[in-house]
Amino acid sequence: MLIGQGIDAHRFGGDRPLVLAGVQVPHDQGLEAHSDGDVAIHALCDALLGAAGLGDIGHHFPDTDAAYAGIDSRILLGRVMASLAERGLAVHNADLTLVAQRPKLAPHISAMVQVLASDLNCPAERVSVKATTMERMGFTGRGEGIAAFAVVLLREGSED
Numbered sequence: 001m002l003i004g005q006g007i008d009a010h011r012f013g014g015d016r017p018l019v020l021a022g023v024q025v026p027h028d029q030g031l032e033a034h035s036d037g038d039v040a041i042h043a044l045c046d047a048l049l050g051a052a053g054l055g056d057i058g059h060h061f062p063d064t065d066a067a068y069a070g071i072d073s074r075i076l077l078g079r080v081m082a083s084l085a086e087r088g089l090a091v092h093n094a095d096l097t098l099v100a101q102r103p104k105l106a107p108h109i110s111a112m113v114q115v116l117a118s119d120l121n122c123p124a125e126r127v128s129v130k131a132t133t134m135e136r137m138g139f140t141g142r143g144e145g146i147a148a149f150a151v152v153l154l155r156e157g158s159e160d
């Protein structure tokens with residue numbers, strides 16, 4: 001088993017819709033980013049890459065590369081999963097925490113789990129998405145942006 005963690009944060013702004021874990025969440029602001037700003041998937045990609053000892057998302061998909069401008073982060077996740085598969089690695093489980101003062105994420109959690117379970121080739125029971133606030137403290141508490149923390153466990157081989 002190989003464990004990995006990933007952390008990311010993005011600031012509200014720009015004119016994109018808010019997309020978290022591949023799910024469009026109705027809100028008056030999206031997140032600023034070179035890609036689609038899916039902070040949840042970015043943290044998850046870093047956790048996967050970290051577990052496999054493959055560096056970080058910025059190394060694989062630099063934000064100076066026009067190829068990644070506005071890209072759907074699920075495409076990046078798909079590429080990360082492909083490089084894990086090449087190394088004989090599969091996801092055993094994933095646990096993700098989103099930190100946002102607003103919008104309320106609870107109504108969207110089960111849709112996020114479905115997306116991630118599909119992209120991670122993992123049963124939904126082993127994909128966890130949680131949401132919390134920081135009680136109005138810090139940058140998330142002031143509503144400046146959203147942060148995401150991910151932990152994953154990889155195993156060798158594709159069988160459960």
Ligand code: MG
Nearest residue numbers: 008009039042
């Ligand atoms: Mg990011």
